[in-house]
Amino acid sequence: MAAGPADQDVGAYPGHARVTPTISEVQRVPFPHPPTALRVALLGCGVVGSQVAHLLLEQEKDLTARVGARLELVGVAVRSIDEPRGVELDDALLTEDAAELVTRADIVVEVIGGLEPARTLQLSAIEHGASVVTANKALLATHGPEIYAAADAAGVDLYFEAAVAGAIPLVRPVRESLAGDRILRILGIVNGTTNYILDAMTTQDLDFDEALRTAQELGYAEADPTADVEGHDAAAKAAILASLAFHTRVTLADVSVEGIRGIDADDVRWAAQTGHVVKLLAIAERVESNGREAISVRVHPALVPAGHPLASVHGAFNAVFVETAAAGPLMFYGQGAGGRPTASAILGDVVSAARHRVHGGKAPSESFYAQLPLLPAAAIRTHYQLRMDVADRPGVLAQVAGAFAERGISIETVRQAPEPVDGVAELLVATHAADEGALAGTLEAISSLSGVLAVTSVLRIEAS
Amino acid sequence: MAAGPADQDVGAYPGHARVTPTISEVQRVPFPHPPTALRVALLGCGVVGSQVAHLLLEQEKDLTARVGARLELVGVAVRSIDEPRGVELDDALLTEDAAELVTRADIVVEVIGGLEPARTLQLSAIEHGASVVTANKALLATHGPEIYAAADAAGVDLYFEAAVAGAIPLVRPVRESLAGDRILRILGIVNGTTNYILDAMTTQDLDFDEALRTAQELGYAEADPTADVEGHDAAAKAAILASLAFHTRVTLADVSVEGIRGIDADDVRWAAQTGHVVKLLAIAERVESNGREAISVRVHPALVPAGHPLASVHGAFNAVFVETAAAGPLMFYGQGAGGRPTASAILGDVVSAARHRVHGGKAPSESFYAQLPLLPAAAIRTHYQLRMDVADRPGVLAQVAGAFAERGISIETVRQAPEPVDGVAELLVATHAADEGALAGTLEAISSLSGVLAVTSVLRIEAS
Numbered sequence: 016m017a018a019g020p021a022d023q024d025v026g027a028y029p030g031h032a033r034v035t036p037t038i039s040e041v042q043r044v045p046f047p048h049p050p051t052a053l054r055v056a057l058l059g060c061g062v063v064g065s066q067v068a069h070l071l072l073e074q075e076k077d078l079t080a081r082v083g084a085r086l087e088l089v090g091v092a093v094r095s096i097d098e099p100r101g102v103e104l105d106d107a108l109l110t111e112d113a114a115e116l117v118t119r120a121d122i123v124v125e126v127i128g129g130l131e132p133a134r135t136l137q138l139s140a141i142e143h144g145a146s147v148v149t150a151n152k153a154l155l156a157t158h159g160p161e162i163y164a165a166a167d168a169a170g171v172d173l174y175f176e177a178a179v180a181g182a183i184p185l186v187r188p189v190r191e192s193l194a195g196d197r198i199l200r201i202l203g204i205v206n207g208t209t210n211y212i213l214d215a216m217t218t219q220d221l222d223f224d225e226a227l228r229t230a231q232e233l234g235y236a237e238a239d240p241t242a243d244v245e246g247h248d249a250a251a252k253a254a255i256l257a258s259l260a261f262h263t264r265v266t267l268a269d270v271s272v273e274g275i276r277g278i279d280a281d282d283v284r285w286a287a288q289t290g291h292v293v294k295l296l297a298i299a300e301r302v303e304s305n306g307r308e309a310i311s312v313r314v315h316p317a318l319v320p321a322g323h324p325l326a327s328v329h330g331a332f333n334a335v336f337v338e339t340a341a342a343g344p345l346m347f348y349g350q351g352a353g354g355r356p357t358a359s360a361i362l363g364d365v366v367s368a369a370r371h372r373v374h375g376g377k378a379p380s381e382s383f384y385a386q387l388p389l390l391p392a393a394a395i396r397t398h399y400q401l402r403m404d405v406a407d408r409p410g411v412l413a414q415v416a417g418a419f420a421e422r423g424i425s426i427e428t429v430r431q432a433p434e435p436v437d438g439v440a441e442l443l444v445a446t447h448a449a450d451e452g453a454l455a456g457t458l459e460a461i462s463s464l465s466g467v468l469a470v471t472s473v474l475r476i477e478a479s
Numbered sequence: 480m481a482a483g484p485a486d487q488d489v490g491a492y493p494g495h496a497r498v499t500p501t502i503s504e505v506q507r508v509p510f511p512h513p514p515t516a517l518r519v520a521l522l523g524c525g526v527v528g529s530q531v532a533h534l535l536l537e538q539e540k541d542l543t544a545r546v547g548a549r550l551e552l553v554g555v556a557v558r559s560i561d562e563p564r565g566v567e568l569d570d571a572l573l574t575e576d577a578a579e580l581v582t583r584a585d586i587v588v589e590v591i592g593g594l595e596p597a598r599t600l601q602l603s604a605i606e607h608g609a610s611v612v613t614a615n616k617a618l619l620a621t622h623g624p625e626i627y628a629a630a631d632a633a634g635v636d637l638y639f640e641a642a643v644a645g646a647i648p649l650v651r652p653v654r655e656s657l658a659g660d661r662i663l664r665i666l667g668i669v670n671g672t673t674n675y676i677l678d679a680m681t682t683q684d685l686d687f688d689e690a691l692r693t694a695q696e697l698g699y700a701e702a703d704p705t706a707d708v709e710g711h712d713a714a715a716k717a718a719i720l721a722s723l724a725f726h727t728r729v730t731l732a733d734v735s736v737e738g739i740r741g742i743d744a745d746d747v748r749w750a751a752q753t754g755h756v757v758k759l760l761a762i763a764e765r766v767e768s769n770g771r772e773a774i775s776v777r778v779h780p781a782l783v784p785a786g787h788p789l790a791s792v793h794g795a796f797n798a799v800f801v802e803t804a805a806a807g808p809l810m811f812y813g814q815g816a817g818g819r820p821t822a823s824a825i826l827g828d829v830v831s832a833a834r835h836r837v838h839g840g841k842a843p844s845e846s847f848y849a850q851l852p853l854l855p856a857a858a859i860r861t862h863y864q865l866r867m868d869v870a871d872r873p874g875v876l877a878q879v880a881g882a883f884a885e886r887g888i889s890i891e892t893v894r895q896a897p898e899p900v901d902g903v904a905e906l907l908v909a910t911h912a913a914d915e916g917a918l919a920g921t922l923e924a925i926s927s928l929s930g931v932l933a934v935t936s937v938l939r940i941e942a943s
Contacts, residue, residue: 339823
């Protein structure tokens with residue numbers, strides 16, 4: 016791998032980060048003298064950032080061989096220089112002035128998280144000609160299109176492998192390996208906390224609160240677990256994946272979300288009896304609606320058949336199942352969180368961005384050329400399983416079946432729990448594919464039937 | 480995505496494919512006028528090639544959007560123009576002169592397979608300045624280093640995602656996503672035929688011959704199944720993966736190989752009883768040997784714990800489990816063969832190579848900078864399970880245990896089949912980690928014990 020003359024070091028390459036070339040300029044005279052070193056700035060030095068710094072230093076030799084130039088950590092922006100941190104760093108590297116740091120780097124790694132100041136810092140880094148590598152799913156799910164466009168206009172790279180499913184190589188395969196294929200559907204277990212909770216409920220027979228407490232004790236859930244349990248974290252990842260898979264602008268606000276707080280021990284037990292497990296799925300799919308192509312992006316708990324590869328994803332692991340037109344089904348499995356796994360994904364992106372500085376080229380840009388319409392929630396079609404308490408007397412099943420038939424929903428199976436208690440029988444109805452809207456109407460009708468005491472659970476069946 | 484002026488078409492860009500620039504020239508003036516079209520030549524139009532042609536034509540609009548230039552199929556080399564083929568092509572595209580075709584393309588897709596003429600054609604394409612995309616595992620496992628070096632010297636891309644595990648994005652993640660990490664071990668189910676056979680033996684209780692016959696009837700095994708059943712196909716993939724993962728020159732000749740012909744119904748039954756399944760694994764691992772780092776690359780049947788993600792890979796599917804220092808365990812799952820899946824992987828590579836022609840940049844080059852020594856077969860350390868027929872009398876177990884102890888091999892468990900038949904008991908011994916060499920010595924000693932009638936099976940235990 017040819018490297019430039021030794022004097023073309025960072026110091027001798029000062030103008031590089033200050034120009035904001037247009038794409039055509041980049042193509043014309045991109046790298047007159049390949050640099051022998053690239054300046055990496057790190058924004059944030061918490062659980063992930065400290066591991067990024069650690070790997071950058073530990074793997075220095077290998078990274079140089081893979082990039083063709085040395086990666087030099089030129090600064091680490093932290094909230095307070097005096098705070099303790101998980102990696103030993105030269106004091107001279109630490110700064111509280113992130114805004115200044117991004118102006119003197121070739122590659123900026125942003126692991127602060129949240130919307131601001133992350134957004135302003137990323138945009139400033141891009142303006143100053145740096146490539147950006149980030150793990151910030153909330154930011155990309157909210158302001159992704161603005162940042163993609165800024166990077167594209169400036170001719171710099173924006174990489175974000177770590178923003179979806181942590182360590183699992185997923186963004187690169189979706190953007191690059193499948194670039195000649197057509198993604199039909201993505202079903203992802205993309206939140207480790209909720210998978211840990213649901214898996215513990217399934218395999219250890221815990222109820223929701225016990226499983227959540229265990230997850231918190233083991234560090235898989237935060238003290239305030241809202242973002243995970245309510246599905247918001249998964250929804251951000253769904254928005255990012257859908258944008259990439261369907262070349263369509265999808266933001267967090269476009270994703271319909273339902274968390275797992277409503278899942279109880281009975282749901283999990285009944286799931287097992289019907290050959291399913293309950294998983295929180297992030298779903299992005301291409302559908303036909305009135306003869307037009309559209310997409311549906313949503314997060315909700317779902318019954319997954321026990322034989323499906325997603326069903327055997329245990330503990331806090333993540334896995335993303337991708338169905339494509341030509342490759343068929345694919346699955347990507349690994350750790351979705353944690354300092355070192357996330358840092359691994361970030362370093363892979365840093366190497367790609369760095370190689371472009373040395374050898375020319377650029378990351379795929381997100382152009383949203385397809386811009387498919389989003390299916391309204393009421394038009395989503397899937398299979399459902401309803402559980403209800405009914406009066407144990409003849410004629411009730413006929414009432415219930417009639418309510419489904421009236422709205423054109425076809426029933427696939429009906430099961431009744433073996434022994435009625437105090438005259439109350441438990442009834443389980445699984446439907447063929449039906450609209451969310453038609454189901455809502457049916458639910459209302461069923462709830463008002465004289466023989467139905469309560470609808471205790473409604474779950475979607477996916478991946479079948 | 481800015482495309483150049485309309486007159487810079489293939490026709491107006493004739494010199495492009497004829498220069499053989501050095502890397503530094505590529506860096507200096509790579510793409511003065513980004514092309515609006517790129518010439519794609521296809522070598523081979525069988526099961527895979529016809530699907531490549533089909534996808535190129537079917538996805539033309541999407542591909543143009545992703546590449547930033549049109550991909551124009553300029554020729555398809557076939558053995559005989561008169562043969563029927565699986566895709567409708569303009570007759571003018573067909574040629575029997577592959578050697579001529581490679582001189583007039585920007586990207587050459589080689590799906591002829593085998594060593595020659597594929598090797599000569601790829602080298603000629605590279606010499607003429609074309610990037611090469613191939614699915615040819617046999618060629619890469621044998622002459623990979625020669626072809627990698629030629630591509631590197633010519634400054635063109637060599638992509639081969641389809642050569643390992645078919646449709647599964649694996650080569651790109653290993654080369655790029657994990658470029659900032661350290662791969663410790665790869666355990667792959669990379670041959671669909673043998674996985675189908677072993678899975679059918681496990682789940683349908685078939686013996687080897689029945690399972691092979693079924694695989695042949697369903698098209699999962701060829702009439703002559705040798706290359707699959709004896710492990711040669713998996714070994715080629717192991718060699719390619721090991722080269723990438725460890726930056727070390729590994730060829731087919733370096734891989735120790737054992738196929739699945741020796742696996743019988745008893746092996747599969749006993750595996751189930753001890754909580755395992757039998758899988759044919761391609762293994763590439765980084766090991767310490769006498770304080771030095773070395774690698775081991777091998778293919779053999781192995782007992783995999785039933786709870787391991789690889790254990791639930793059924794039918795003809797492939798899956799590759801990758802253990803890394805920072806990301807931890809990862810698994811990639813999908814179809815390992817078939818025309819359309821393989822074509823999907825090839826198209827992804829074509830898009831990457833094409834984007835480099837438009838936007839600059841190049842594929843990672845395989846530099847083998849680490850060049851780790853290969854561990855000799857006798858020094859491989861793993862766990863073993865031995866099954867033997869012994870005389871049903873006191874003292875035999877002590878004899879057997881003594882033979883292990885003498886060679887320093889520690890026994891983990893001993894099981895005896897419930898009922899001796901005609902004075903013969905079946906004994907199952909699982910060991911702690913031991914050298915292949917020490918085990919061979921132990922086997923010899925055990926076989927000569929008076930109480931041991933026969934050692935009926937020796938299997939390695941992996942992924943534990």
